[in-house]
Amino acid sequence: MDINLPPxxxxxxxxxxxxxxxxxxxxxxxxxxxxxxxxxxxVARHSLIIDTAKRGPLTLQVEAxxxxxxxxxxxxxxxxxxxxxxxxxxxxxxxxxxxxIATLKNDDLALQLTQMQQQLEALKIQYEIDKxxxxxxxxxxxxxxxxxxxxxxxxxxxxxxxxxxxxxGIVSQFSFLQTQAERDSMKRRIGSAQARMSQLxxxxxxxxxxxxxxxxxxxxxxxxxxxxxxxxxxRAPSDGVIEQMxxxxxxNVQSGGYIASIGNQKELTAVLQVAQSEAQKIKLGQRVKVMxxxxxxxxxxxxxxxxxxxxxxxxxxxxxxxxxxxxxxKMSVEAAIIIENLQDVVYIRRPTSQSTLQNGRLYRVLGxxxxxLINVEFGEQTGRYIVVEQGLQAGQSVIISxxxxxxxxxxxxxxx
Numbered sequence: 127m128d129i130n131l132p133p134x135x136x137x138x139x140x141x142x143x144x145x146x147x148x149x150x151x152x153x154x155x156x157x158x159x160x161x162x163x164x165x166x167x168x169v170a171r172h173s174l175i176i177d178t179a180k181r182g183p184l185t186l187q188v189e190a191x192x193x194x195x196x197x198x199x200x201x202x203x204x205x206x207x208x209x210x211x212x213x214x215x216x217x218x219x220x221x222x223x224x225x226x227i228a229t230l231k232n233d234d235l236a237l238q239l240t241q242m243q244q245q246l247e248a249l250k251i252q253y254e255i256d257k258x259x260x261x262x263x264x265x266x267x268x269x270x271x272x273x274x275x276x277x278x279x280x281x282x283x284x285x286x287x288x289x290x291x292x293x294x295g296i297v298s299q300f301s302f303l304q305t306q307a308e309r310d311s312m313k314r315r316i317g318s319a320q321a322r323m324s325q326l327x328x329x330x331x332x333x334x335x336x337x338x339x340x341x342x343x344x345x346x347x348x349x350x351x352x353x354x355x356x357x358x359x360x361r362a363p364s365d366g367v368i369e370q371m372x373x374x375x376x377x378n379v380q381s382g383g384y385i386a387s388i389g390n391q392k393e394l395t396a397v398l399q400v401a402q403s404e405a406q407k408i409k410l411g412q413r414v415k416v417m418x419x420x421x422x423x424x425x426x427x428x429x430x431x432x433x434x435x436x437x438x439x440x441x442x443x444x445x446x447x448x449x450x451x452x453x454x455x456k457m458s459v460e461a462a463i464i465i466e467n468l469q470d471v472v473y474i475r476r477p478t479s480q481s482t483l484q485n486g487r488l489y490r491v492l493g494x495x496x497x498x499l500i501n502v503e504f505g506e507q508t509g510r511y512i513v514v515e516q517g518l519q520a521g522q523s524v525i526i527s528x529x530x531x532x533x534x535x536x537x538x539x540x541x542x
Contacts, residue, residue, distance in 0.1 A: 167532060169497075171541040175527040176491060177475040181520035184473050186465040186508040187415075188407055190441065192398035194418075194457045196389025197444065200363055206354040207381045208232040210373055217371045218454075220391070221362040227371070227386055230358040230379060239351050246344045253337045260330035267326060271319045278316060281309040360385050367391045369455050389455045396425060396443040398461050405430070405439040413464040414443040418457070421450050427463065462509070471505075472519065476512045477526040489539060491523040497539035500524075 208230030215227045284305050291297035366388040373385065396416050400408060414425040423445060431440035443461065477488065484504055489497040502517035502524075518524065532539060 167536045167538075168540045169529070169532070171495075173527070174525050174541065175478070176523050177526045178523045179472050179474050179514060179518045179520050181470065181472050184468045184471050184508065184511060184513065186468060186506055187462040188400055188404045188465060189509050190398035190400045190461045190463060192396055192440075192459060192461070194394045194445070194453065194455055194459060195397050196366070196369065196391070196455050197393040197395045198390045199369070200366070200388045202227070202360060202363065202385040202388065203382050204230060204360065204379055204385055205357050205381060206230070206232055206235055207383070208235070208358050208379055210375055210377050210379065213371070213373065213375055215362075215368055215371065215386075217368050217386075220367050221365070221388065223362055223364050225362045226359055227362055227368070228360045228373065230360070232355075232358060235351070235355055235358070239348075239355055242344065242348050242351055246341065246348055249337065249341045249344055253334065253341055256330075256333055256337055260333070263326060264323070264330070267319065267323045271316065271323065274312060274316045274319055278309065278312040281305060281312055285309050362388060364388065364390075367455060391454060392447055392449075394445045394449065394453065394455065395428070396445060396459055396461060398441045398443060398459075398463075399438040400441050400463070402434050402437045402439060405434075405441075407465050408439075408441055408463060414461050415464070416443065416445065416459050416461045418450055418453055418459055423449060425461075465508070466506075468506070468513070472514045473511045474514060474518070474524060475510055475526055476507055478528050488517075489525040489529055490518070491525070495541040497525060497541065499537040 209232070210228055211231045212229040213227075214229070215221055215225070221227065285302075288297045288302045288305050292299055292302040367390075369387045369389045371386040373379065379385070396414070398414075408427060408430055410427055410430065412427045414427060416423045416425050425443040425445050427441060428444045429442040431442075433439075441463070443463075477486065486502050486504060487499055488502050490500045492498050500517055503515040505513035505515045507513070529539075
């Protein structure tokens with residue numbers, strides 16, 4: 127038969143059943159959480175990049191790239207304006223000293239040359255005419271002086287004769303004194319004539335000197351003009367290779383305008399671009415390894431540009447003279463600037479997750495398929511490698527591919 131419980135006992139039994147059910151759910155949730163926390167996430171093995179830490183010497187170097195240029199580059203300009211009528215050599219062609227590169231034409235310059243030649247000839251003729259005129263003037267003055275000297279001689283004879291006769295009273299004293307006055311006057315006139323001839327000679331000399339200077343100056347101007355005309359034929363100032371020749375037939379070039387640049391193919395310099403963040407490591411005299419068409423060439427740093435352009439700094443490195451035969455200016459090259467040689471360090475390939483690291487977290491390989499998250503302290507980096515200060519030993523392997531998205535999810539991983 128049915129037993130009827132009091133209402134209070136029935137309520138207590140139902141609460142007890144609900145308590146048991148909740149406790150069971152809690153235990154189940156804790157079990158699931160514990161299982162998940164102790165189970166490792168899986169990651170595909172083929173998607174991972176594994177590297178093994180190594181111990182030994184490591185060269186710190188700064189990677190750079192750039193182009194070759196001539197160490198002794200010559201810029202060719204024209205002293206005269208003109209129109210290009212012929213281009214004999216173009217960029218990339220070798221030239222010998224004195225060979226014609228291009229030819230210009232300037233009709234105004236040719237007309238100036240003809241006019242200046244005529245002016246010079248006129249000055250030379252004027253110089254000769256002045257010499258003839260001065261010679262005639264000197265002859266005229268000399269003839270006048272000669273006549274005066276003749277008269278003086280006559281007066282001297284008369285004076286001596288009248289001097290004796292005046293003492294004897296044969297000639298009046300007045301006649302004698304008159305002759306004496308004429309003689310003294312003639313002496314003074316002869317002195318003036320001689321002074322005048324001396325001054326005339328000095329004046330003639332200076333006149334001729336002025337005219338001769340004009341001739342000499344015009345000759346210098348003519349020589350300079352001849353040089354300008356000759357400069358219309360552009361010639362190579364030395365042996366080398368034409369690096370740039372931007373002009374074409376028919377183009378008008380102003381005085382002092384750029385024609386071409388010639389570089390010495392045997393003396394080259396590597397102009398390298400270095401990242402601004404690495405520039406402070408570069409010093410003059412550091413060794414540089416330059417790759418020229420799969421051939422490594424030793425060089426050294428000769429100049430560091432103090433100006434930063436587009437987040438990079440230009441560094442110049444001098445190359446030796448014995449270069450591969452295919453080497454030429456404007457060739458693109460890659461280089462490595464040697465900063466320091468470390469002797470005994472632990473290093474790995476630089477992880478891809480960050481470009482610059484001081485402290486990081488990497489997954490270390492445990493056994494065949496287990497990965498463990500560890501803290502690593504990094505040091506200097508060079509190219510593809512970075513020094514490990516703490517956290518890794520030589521022979522241990524780590525994952526260097528980017529797994530930052532898994533670091534917050536699990537400290538252990540399984541390779542599948």
